[in-house]
Amino acid sequence: MRLPVAVDGMGGDRAPSEIVAGARNALEVGHEVLLVGDPARMGDTGPLEILAASEVVEMHEDPARAVRTKKDSSLVRAAEAVRDMKASSMVSAGNTGAAMAAALFRFGRIKGVARPAIATVIPVPGAVPTVLVDSGANADCSPAWLVQFAQMGAVFSRVRLGVARPRVGLLSIGEEPGKGNSLTKETFSLLDSGAAGADVEFIGNVEGRDVMSDAADVVVTDGFTGNVVLKTLEGSMKFAMNLVLGALAASGVDKSASDALIGSLLPLAAELDPETYGGAVLLGVDGVCVISHGSSSAKAIANAIGVADRAVADRLVEQLAAAVSPAG
Amino acid sequence: MRLPVAVDGMGGDRAPSEIVAGARNALEVGHEVLLVGDPARMGDTGPLEILAASEVVEMHEDPARAVRTKKDSSLVRAAEAVRDMKASSMVSAGNTGAAMAAALFRFGRIKGVARPAIATVIPVPGAVPTVLVDSGANADCSPAWLVQFAQMGAVFSRVRLGVARPRVGLLSIGEEPGKGNSLTKETFSLLDSGAAGADVEFIGNVEGRDVMSDAADVVVTDGFTGNVVLKTLEGSMKFAMNLVLGALAASGVDKSASDALIGSLLPLAAELDPETYGGAVLLGVDGVCVISHGSSSAKAIANAIGVADRAVADRLVEQLAAAVSPAG
Numbered sequence: 001m002r003l004p005v006a007v008d009g010m011g012g013d014r015a016p017s018e019i020v021a022g023a024r025n026a027l028e029v030g031h032e033v034l035l036v037g038d039p040a041r042m043g044d045t046g047p048l049e050i051l052a053a054s055e056v057v058e059m060h061e062d063p064a065r066a067v068r069t070k071k072d073s074s075l076v077r078a079a080e081a082v083r084d085m086k087a088s089s090m091v092s093a094g095n096t097g098a099a100m101a102a103a104l105f106r107f108g109r110i111k112g113v114a115r116p117a118i119a120t121v122i123p124v125p126g127a128v129p130t131v132l133v134d135s136g137a138n139a140d141c142s143p144a145w146l147v148q149f150a151q152m153g154a155v156f157s158r159v160r161l162g163v164a165r166p167r168v169g170l171l172s173i174g175e176e177p178g179k180g181n182s183l184t185k186e187t188f189s190l191l192d193s194g195a196a197g198a199d200v201e202f203i204g205n206v207e208g209r210d211v212m213s214d215a216a217d218v219v220v221t222d223g224f225t226g227n228v229v230l231k232t233l234e235g236s237m238k239f240a241m242n243l244v245l246g247a248l249a250a251s252g253v254d255k256s257a258s259d260a261l262i263g264s265l266l267p268l269a270a271e272l273d274p275e276t277y278g279g280a281v282l283l284g285v286d287g288v289c290v291i292s293h294g295s296s297s298a299k300a301i302a303n304a305i306g307v308a309d310r311a312v313a314d315r316l317v318e319q320l321a322a323a324v325s326p327a328g
Numbered sequence: 329m330r331l332p333v334a335v336d337g338m339g340g341d342r343a344p345s346e347i348v349a350g351a352r353n354a355l356e357v358g359h360e361v362l363l364v365g366d367p368a369r370m371g372d373t374g375p376l377e378i379l380a381a382s383e384v385v386e387m388h389e390d391p392a393r394a395v396r397t398k399k400d401s402s403l404v405r406a407a408e409a410v411r412d413m414k415a416s417s418m419v420s421a422g423n424t425g426a427a428m429a430a431a432l433f434r435f436g437r438i439k440g441v442a443r444p445a446i447a448t449v450i451p452v453p454g455a456v457p458t459v460l461v462d463s464g465a466n467a468d469c470s471p472a473w474l475v476q477f478a479q480m481g482a483v484f485s486r487v488r489l490g491v492a493r494p495r496v497g498l499l500s501i502g503e504e505p506g507k508g509n510s511l512t513k514e515t516f517s518l519l520d521s522g523a524a525g526a527d528v529e530f531i532g533n534v535e536g537r538d539v540m541s542d543a544a545d546v547v548v549t550d551g552f553t554g555n556v557v558l559k560t561l562e563g564s565m566k567f568a569m570n571l572v573l574g575a576l577a578a579s580g581v582d583k584s585a586s587d588a589l590i591g592s593l594l595p596l597a598a599e600l601d602p603e604t605y606g607g608a609v610l611l612g613v614d615g616v617c618v619i620s621h622g623s624s625s626a627k628a629i630a631n632a633i634g635v636a637d638r639a640v641a642d643r644l645v646e647q648l649a650a651a652v653s654p655a656g
Contacts, residue, residue: 060504125571136501139509173464173555176388181467181552208556209563224509227501228536228553232560235537240568243453247593257585265575 002032004049005308006078006087007301009037010056011094013294016042019093022301023048031305034087037074051086053077059294063097067105075099079106082287089288089308091279093296099289100137100282107287110317112326115141116284117149117223118291119156120230127214131157131166134223135230135280141222143186146170148324150196152283153218155323159314160281160307161217168196169206169216171225179205183222191220197325208232279304281311283320288312330360332377333636334406334415335629337365338384339422341622344370347421350629351376359633362415365402379414381405387622391425395433403427407434410615417616417636419607421624427617428465428610435615438645440654443469444612445477445551446619447484448558455542459485459494462551463558463608469550471514474498476652478524480611481546483651487642488609488635489545496524497534497544499553507533511550519548525653536560607632609639611648616640 007023009016020042023033027048035042036051055073057066067076075094079102081087092099096118104116117134124130133153138145150168157166170188172180177188184205191202206216211229221229244265248258279292279300288311292304311317335351337344348370351361355376363370364379383401385394395404403422407430409415420427424446432444445462452458461481466473478496485494498516500508505516512533519530534544539557549557572593576586607620607628616639620632639645 062506139501171556173467173552173559178390181550184552207563208559208561209566211560212564212567222509224501224512225553225556228499228557229560230536231501232536232539232557233564235535236540236561236564237568238537239540240565240572244568244572244593247589254585257582261575261589265572 003085003088004032004034005305006034006036006051006081006090007305008074008078008090008092008094008099009035009042010053010074011092011099012292012296013059014297015093018296018298019301020045020048021298022296023305025298025302026305029302031309033305034081036078036081051077051081057095057098059095061095061098063095063101066095066098067101075102076106079103079289083107088312089290091290091292091301091304091308093279093292093294093301093304096136096291096294099291103282103285103287103289107285107289110284110286110321110324112321112324113284114148115145116282117145117152118226118280119153119283120226120280121160122211122233124212124214128161128163128217130211130216131161131218132211132226132230133218133220133283134226136223136227137282138223140224141183143183143190146183146187146220146222147190147195148284150191150200150202150218150220151323151325152320153220154200155319156281156283156316157217159316159319160311163217165201166217167203168200168218168220169203169210171208171211171219171221171229172205173207175205175207177204187220197323199323279307281307281316284324286317288316331413331416332360332362333633334362334364334379334409334418335633336402336406336418336420336422336427337363337370338381338402339420339427340620340624341387341421342625343421346624346626347629348373348376349626350624351633353626353630354633357630359637361633362409364406364409379405379409385423385426387423389423389426391423391429394423394426395429403430404434407431407617411435416640417618419618419620419629419632419636421607421620421622421629421632424464424619424622427619431610431613431615431617435613435617438612438614438649438652440649440652441480441612442476443473444610445473445480446554446608447481447611448554448608449488450539450561452540452542456489456491456545458539458544459489459546460539460554460558461546461548461611462554464551464555465610466551468552469511471511471518474511474515474548474550475518475523476612478519478528478530478546478548479651479653480648481548482528483647484609484611484644485545487644487647488639491545493529494545495531496528496546496548497531497538499536499539499547499549499557500533501535503533503535505532515548525651527651607635609635609644612652614645616644
């Protein structure tokens, strides 16, 4: 029997309504879902199976403290459902730090993994998306951790995106080996000498402009830099789209021309929309935890549930465990 | 008598032709220019005053070694012209690291400055541009250096962009004081306790998406993160523009509608074009050094010469010296 995906019904800026709607949509297309939260606050949950949880971790709470003190929160109960084999995996659009902490404390780490890392899928129009890892779990990193991120990122690119032999780049500020800060220089030496093993094809340093390009399949970085890159990309793409829409309104082109242009931009916008990819995955914990954007809509949640289900079917955790060599 | 701006005639991907053209354009609009380079290789330099230099620092040479060994390079001679009071300031579109090293070794540092930093002007449509500092000079930084970057960035925003009381933000991965890596957390404490002095209005942490917004006038970060942000922005804006042009071509809108739209996008594109801003400025050295993008056109060089001339007229270096408190 297939286990359901545990969904944190109370986490996210648009919870619970969009979360419940997304869970119902996923159920309708054949996913098994266990919705976790306070039944009195989640509205019409229809045929969804419910796991009651009375508390809510707020978006700006201290992650470790929230997980420690709110034992009956939807987030903690979702993680426990996975630990207790009542669910195959979990999805949350709530407090990212708390979701990581809940998964880490309740699942434990994969043997040999020093630190779990967040893998985010960055759309690249016309090409396979880029995996950015770590995109926010670990603000301060050691070179050995980054070597593991390379190993885990390569597995993720292969399993999730079907890249047979992912090219792994190290995010730095110049392509030459000597460019970067002390962390990237030491990491470069390790990766270049094959510390990540034969399954990681290290292609050297890449730069910020390469993240949205076909230059690499996996971009490895510390969680501080990765998160800054992610938010810079989000901001600039939103900014560019607003510019274009503003210019379109001001240009005086007639409605049919404007509609035609918007019609050809929409598929691109959909391809670039982070919601299409359904959220980031926490790599290195002993279970599947999908972390959706805080502003997730029903569509994003439904996609995240699909991602979680596929990761379980593809035995992502087992494949990560097989690929990681213990950090020095 | 006004001293000329020394221009490195041989530095940049499009040197010497675009550099010479830019220098001539600047001369025509009233700037004094001293073009530095090999007369035999710079083509028709017209009425430009020339300082002969036989060597060229290539784009990918090791900066410190290049400056040490190529004593008769256009870059080193340009810096020496400033040191020897034959020029007021210098402009180079060549090897960024070498330009920094030449300025640092030949000008020296402003008293009390621990490390010079690069200030880049990021366009924000409809609002005053944001100053990003450090955008690439120091890959590894201490909190005390970042406090000085805040002081220098505030002076630069005031002098260059006319912001009476610049709001200074610290680039991090969340707005709360506790968010970030060890560097940003320590820097936050220092800035929040007033270590940068009463002239720096510290507004707390900002995120990657705020760099292109009106959220702060100055964004302080280490040179690694700053350079990654800059290249991510460059890449994503170019990417977005290509998407729009592609969509326009594919949309089948008629030529007049398409022209109208492009006509209303062009002023925005010009406002977003880094060339409009004429290059970054190295803050903290005892002289004015403007570092232009490697791909600088004649227009970018002419603008950079204007920036250098204005920085001298506005006594930028003296104002920086007055604002910086010695780093602990």
